[in-house]
Amino acid sequence: MHSKIQAMTINDPKQEFSWFRRISSQFISDKDFDKLEKTSVKLIFKKGETILKQGGLPTHVVYLEKGIVKFNYENESSKNLILTIVSAPKILGGANLFYKDNNLFSFIAVEDCEVILIDAKVLEEVLVENSRFAMMMFQVASEMFKKSVMNFISLAHKQKEGRIADIILYLAAEVYNDTSFHLSLTRKEIAEFAGCSTENVIMTLSKWQTEKIISVDGKILAIKDIDKLKHISKIG
Amino acid sequence: MHSKIQAMTINDPKQEFSWFRRISSQFISDKDFDKLEKTSVKLIFKKGETILKQGGLPTHVVYLEKGIVKFNYENESSKNLILTIVSAPKILGGANLFYKDNNLFSFIAVEDCEVILIDAKVLEEVLVENSRFAMMMFQVASEMFKKSVMNFISLAHKQKEGRIADIILYLAAEVYNDTSFHLSLTRKEIAEFAGCSTENVIMTLSKWQTEKIISVDGKILAIKDIDKLKHISKIG
DNA sequence: TTTTAAACATGAAATATTTAATGTTTTATG
DNA sequence: CATAAAACATTAAATATTTCATGTTTAAAA
Structure with a gap:
């Protein structure tokens, strides 16, 4: 059918x-x-x-x-x-x-x-x-x-956290069109996008979760404090 | 006149x-x-x-x-x-x-x-x-x-030496069309191109000079061992 | 449904890179 | 031509990042 x-x-x-x-x-x-x-x-x-x-x-x-x-x-x-x-x-x-x-x-x-x-x-x-x-x-x-x-x-002149922040912000703005989204990328893929190691992505996302900048529930990722994320992006 | x-x-x-x-x-x-x-x-x-x-x-x-x-x-x-x-x-x-x-x-x-x-x-x-x-x-x-x-x-997935090697090779092949050339870029500019610190560029070029991979005489840079340079580029 | 592989997670050791401190040489400028 | 500024250079300390080892959880496959 x-x-x-x-x-x-x-x-x-x-x-x-x-x-x-x-x-x-x-x-x-x-x-x-x-x-x-x-x-x-x-x-x-x-x-x-x-x-x-x-x-x-x-x-x-x-x-x-x-x-x-x-x-x-x-x-x-x-x-x-x-x-x-x-x-x-x-x-x-x-x-x-x-x-x-x-x-x-x-x-x-x-x-x-x-x-x-x-x-x-x-x-x-x-x-x-x-x-x-x-x-x-x-x-x-x-x-x-x-x-x-x-x-x-x-990628070229920010470090790890700034780059990962940029990616999260990009996904929200350009791919999912929402600050809360079903993340279809694995941590490994985010790492391949950010040009860093998988462990780094895992650690950074965990850290941001405890800092209430984002929330991760299964595959759902939500930006909780976009200003902080933008700030991290800015200071690189 | x-x-x-x-x-x-x-x-x-x-x-x-x-x-x-x-x-x-x-x-x-x-x-x-x-x-x-x-x-x-x-x-x-x-x-x-x-x-x-x-x-x-x-x-x-x-x-x-x-x-x-x-x-x-x-x-x-x-x-x-x-x-x-x-x-x-x-x-x-x-x-x-x-x-x-x-x-x-x-x-x-x-x-x-x-x-x-x-x-x-x-x-x-x-x-x-x-x-x-x-x-x-x-x-x-x-x-x-x-x-x-x-x-x-x-830039994204090689480190320092691989990136600098790529830049030297690029300059020779695409900009100066010669393995020996008058380098118009400063070390600082090469660093801005390679996405690393100026000190890193200086150190790497010095090292390669002692290893006879390149020669630097004033502003004249010459590739002496292009195979080694390509190898560095390859292994990243 | 078991089994297996992949994803997620954490911490410590090893490595890479930047920053800072300092000095020399070269180039530009009054 | 003297002087300042920028470029080049070297080292050690501080920092960032990756790799490795290990374990748990989740998803896929037999």
Whole structure:
């Protein structure tokens, strides 16, 4: 029963692309949008699954319709680094679109995700024929770039507590849109995002809990004193 | 005498834009290029001068014709962070172009520079009317984005020596195009790039000199054993 | 439902990094 | 050219961070 509904959804792309269609409609014709839809595939990824793999060819651009995704970079010694975390709805791989190199990093589902894979070649054709649409797309990509840069700046010259504070504040403001949220990241993943050890994240969160800056109940994390958290972020 | 030549150069924009003109000519008409030239201003910046200031409005896009520039982020407590360093010829501010927010960081001349400031509005008009040109510009901006990201990745999960090794290798490969070069950065600036203390940079460079991995003679730095340096980069 | 693996947690030892104190050399400036 | 300021350099002490060892709890798999 449930799978039937799902299948229907998959087979009826007209139902999808809602956010993307709305913002695109100002820039491209229905005909061009249909062209994108026809060559797109909708897929569902479970938590932990890889949507797009580091090193692979950028044959598709990802439209994230539902769910949360991490941008994961894995180095030669299999250490992971999370570049950023984003929630739907969003166009991912904006940067990937414009250079033809292999993907710099993987997209991995942090929550169950619904994504639409858009054929990169077809999208490029549409972009070339609709320069204002292209400009909009690049602006979206730039916004994401900007947020990554802010993350990196935090990482680069704050220490542990400032960086973890920045991440909690970022998750609340940009990913979960609430000061209280179901944290889908493990401590290890937060550490990979903050560029520190897992133990450090555990210790810092515990400490903040006793100081009543946050509360942690199972997977629910709530910011109790946002001013203190912002202060920690500021003093680094 | 010398200043006269310089002034001539400034007043004859046709002589400038050489690299940019060459790559642009495949995508836009001479007429459109002239439009860009007419609204552009050529300026000369001395070492240390700010070309474009963090927080300012992105009214211009910078074409760096000659020289070396650092992307500098200054935080509330006046600590600097160098995001990347680039050498001419290059279009800077690609990302700035596409979001209308205030500049995220400053461009500061690390060597004497010749730059052409292109009016952002006029450039946008030309981009909208020449989508292939726009795509090319995106690609250029994305390349720079990619290099920053690689820098940040190094910063995020390597320690001191690996990061400094990465910077020396980057400078040789991407900025000076030689394993031996006149280093225009101070130890303090390398530290701001590597995200560590000045003392650390001094100590590491001294150590590498005694180990014959590099040689430092005044401002001339030469990589003597690139394999060892790459190995340090690899093991982090 | 047992079993296993992963996540969460804590503290101590080992290591890395910064800060501070001090001095020399180089570069910029009156 | 004298003088000040900045850059370069070295060391020890203080601090931050990671690693390791160990144990409990939670979630996933057989």
